Amino acid sequence: xxxxxxxxxxxxxxxxxxxxxxxxxxxxxxxxxxxxxxxxxxxxxxxxxxxxxxxxxxxxxxxxxxxxxxxxxxxxxxxxxxxxxxxxxxxxxxxxxxxxxxxxxxxxxxxxxxxxxxxxxxxxxxxxxxxxxxxxxxxxxxxxxxxxxxxxxxxxxxxxxxxxxxxxxxxxxxxxxxxxxxxxxxxxxxxxxxxxxxxxxxxxxxxxxxxxxxxxxxxxxxxxxxxxxxxxxxxxxxxxxxxxxxxxxxxxxxxxxxxxxxxxxxxxxxxxxxxxxxxxxxxxxxxxxxxxxxxxxxxxxxxxxxxxxxxxxxxxxxxxxxxxxxxxxx
Amino acid sequence: xxxxxxxxxxxxxxxxxxxxxxxxxxxxxxxxxxxxxxxxxxxxxxxxxxxxxxxxxxxxxxxxxxxxxxxxxxxxxxxxxxxxxxxxxxxxxxxxxxxxxxxxxxxxxxxxxxxxxxxxxxxxxxxxxxxxxxxxxxxxxxxxxxxxxxxxxxxxxxxxxxxxxxxxxxxxxxxxxxxxxxxxxxxxxxxxxxxxxxxxxxxxxxxxxxxxxxxxxxxxxxxxxxxxxxxxxxxxxxxxxxxxxxxxxxxxxxxxxxxxxxxxxxxxxxxxxxxxxxxxxxxxxxxxxxxxxxxxxxxxxxxxxxxxxxxxxxxxxxxxxxxxxx
Numbered sequence: 001x002x003x004x005x006x007x008x009x010x011x012x013x014x015x016x017x018x019x020x021x022x023x024x025x026x027x028x029x030x031x032x033x034x035x036x037x038x039x040x041x042x043x044x045x046x047x048x049x050x051x052x053x054x055x056x057x058x059x060x061x062x063x064x065x066x067x068x069x070x071x072x073x074x075x076x077x078x079x080x081x082x083x084x085x086x087x088x089x090x091x092x093x094x095x096x097x098x099x100x101x102x103x104x105x106x107x108x109x110x111x112x113x114x115x116x117x118x119x120x121x122x123x124x125x126x127x128x129x130x131x132x133x134x135x136x137x138x139x140x141x142x143x144x145x146x147x148x149x150x151x152x153x154x155x156x157x158x159x160x161x162x163x164x165x166x167x168x169x170x171x172x173x174x175x176x177x178x179x180x181x182x183x184x185x186x187x188x189x190x191x192x193x194x195x196x197x198x199x200x201x202x203x204x205x206x207x208x209x210x211x212x213x214x215x216x217x218x219x220x221x222x223x224x225x226x227x228x229x230x231x232x233x234x235x236x237x238x239x240x241x242x243x244x245x246x247x248x249x250x251x252x253x254x255x256x257x258x259x260x261x262x263x264x265x266x267x268x269x270x271x272x273x274x275x276x277x278x279x280x281x282x283x284x285x286x287x288x289x290x291x292x293x294x295x296x297x298x299x300x301x302x303x304x305x306x307x308x309x310x311x312x313x314x315x316x317x318x319x320x321x322x323x324x325x326x327x328x329x330x
Numbered sequence: 331x332x333x334x335x336x337x338x339x340x341x342x343x344x345x346x347x348x349x350x351x352x353x354x355x356x357x358x359x360x361x362x363x364x365x366x367x368x369x370x371x372x373x374x375x376x377x378x379x380x381x382x383x384x385x386x387x388x389x390x391x392x393x394x395x396x397x398x399x400x401x402x403x404x405x406x407x408x409x410x411x412x413x414x415x416x417x418x419x420x421x422x423x424x425x426x427x428x429x430x431x432x433x434x435x436x437x438x439x440x441x442x443x444x445x446x447x448x449x450x451x452x453x454x455x456x457x458x459x460x461x462x463x464x465x466x467x468x469x470x471x472x473x474x475x476x477x478x479x480x481x482x483x484x485x486x487x488x489x490x491x492x493x494x495x496x497x498x499x500x501x502x503x504x505x506x507x508x509x510x511x512x513x514x515x516x517x518x519x520x521x522x523x524x525x526x527x528x529x530x531x532x533x534x535x536x537x538x539x540x541x542x543x544x545x546x547x548x549x550x551x552x553x554x555x556x557x558x559x560x561x562x563x564x565x566x567x568x569x570x571x572x573x574x575x576x577x578x579x580x581x582x583x584x585x586x587x588x589x590x591x592x593x594x595x596x597x598x599x600x601x602x603x604x605x606x607x608x609x610x611x612x613x614x615x616x617x618x619x620x621x622x623x624x625x626x627x628x629x630x631x632x633x634x635x636x637x638x639x640x641x642x643x644x645x646x647x648x649x650x651x652x653x654x655x656x
Contacts, residue, residue: 166426241427243426290408303392
């Protein structure tokens, strides 16, 4: 048994191992606390809720691995959603056909990627800190969006769009499917691709990466452009989930994405971390939030518990505690 | 290990049976948790739930983001409650999830969301027209001679605040042509500090500003603070609904003129009363009396039950209301 666990730890990495323990503990506690936790309805509900946070977290992931941060993700998503909505409205709102939806999605992703690329370019060529650049971008996009919409919301989309947010294939929630596809692409991107490798190198030491002949400027622009692209997907999903789009929707999720990333073992200084533990971290945060709602806990308590979990994970991850737990040989 | 499993499943089974046999379950999702208005509403919900013997809880998200309300409602659907109550931050963003709730056989009751479509009933303790006009009249009584006034709303997307503002501005335009609104509406009234800062800026920019209409629970408080800081009491008047406990001292100081409100605790009670009625299959009919609402004349087309249960907030009434925990 202990040999198995050691092997598991080696294969999965310490982050994943600690998170798996945490996941198991939480599932046990919540299923004992509420008989409704282990039900299809609850897992279905989580399957519809988690993807939005998940996509936004993936958008935050690239910049964080490169040692930066993208504070503009929510508003990148909002502005891309607005682009999508605008295209829909040009083609008759609720009557818009599939080609219009496709065009809207392409336009939204183009806007998201372009805004992200602009952010990356400023970071790469001006050399300003990503916190400042993305904060400026966030304020700009927010203001622009509020100006264009006068703070109101746009709604009235074809039913097909709503299906993306609420539909299912063979009982499997569509938003979750979308998220899993993007997550898989992200996993391959960061573990196997040239761009992924360059991202880690930029994150560990950008000067060394540059002297080694890596195109650091191009890498930075690509990182933020990809981040913007995923934001656009998240923005379209948000629009589909709420059947409306407004600047400020989802604002509360910005810091939760950072939390999910730290929980997933990404080094805050960049250069280290993998996609799989981050996915696990998103799952844990969702279980925690839904579980606490099921047992009727106070929402503010949930926030406090998130903080506690972060601390607990750091202790688990230090390896000290894991070494102390005696595993019996059954 | 086997014993433990048996034990756990026994616990789970009893819990399932207990909840299946127990009373109506009601979950109410409000705009935001931890502010006095919704604390009072929670008291009302709890009190009435105890009185009627139903199981009711209130969920107050940590920030006024519709995304969090959608999540909370999703969780309530998964939990399988009988009735979902909601005080929406953004009506349109909630339609899909409320439709999902109704498709799952859950009764949906809204408050402060008359435009919602996927609800069984929306109830209001004040009609938009009556409430807006009552404030406009109060402001008009206080301001003598020509001048300007500013209008706050909670946010530009809170339909009810904007409907009040529409009614109030319409009344003032009609009856007090010498009063002129300043700029557009300011969507700051859910935040004390923003309301205060905006009031300071507006007073600095408009020396002839005579009044504030603050629709949104923190708007009048913030504007009142600004007037206190600038020593403008008696020159600039602040009118609007606010929480009496929060504003009592300012009313006595004279920096906050007064306003009207309805009782959030009463709204909480109505959520439970109405929820139990709907869960038990009772029909709402014209002219029936519902505790907490009085005799109702529902709008069956729009699924709205609109009543006028206004409480006046002034120097005399405010302390009594504050003592009620509001």
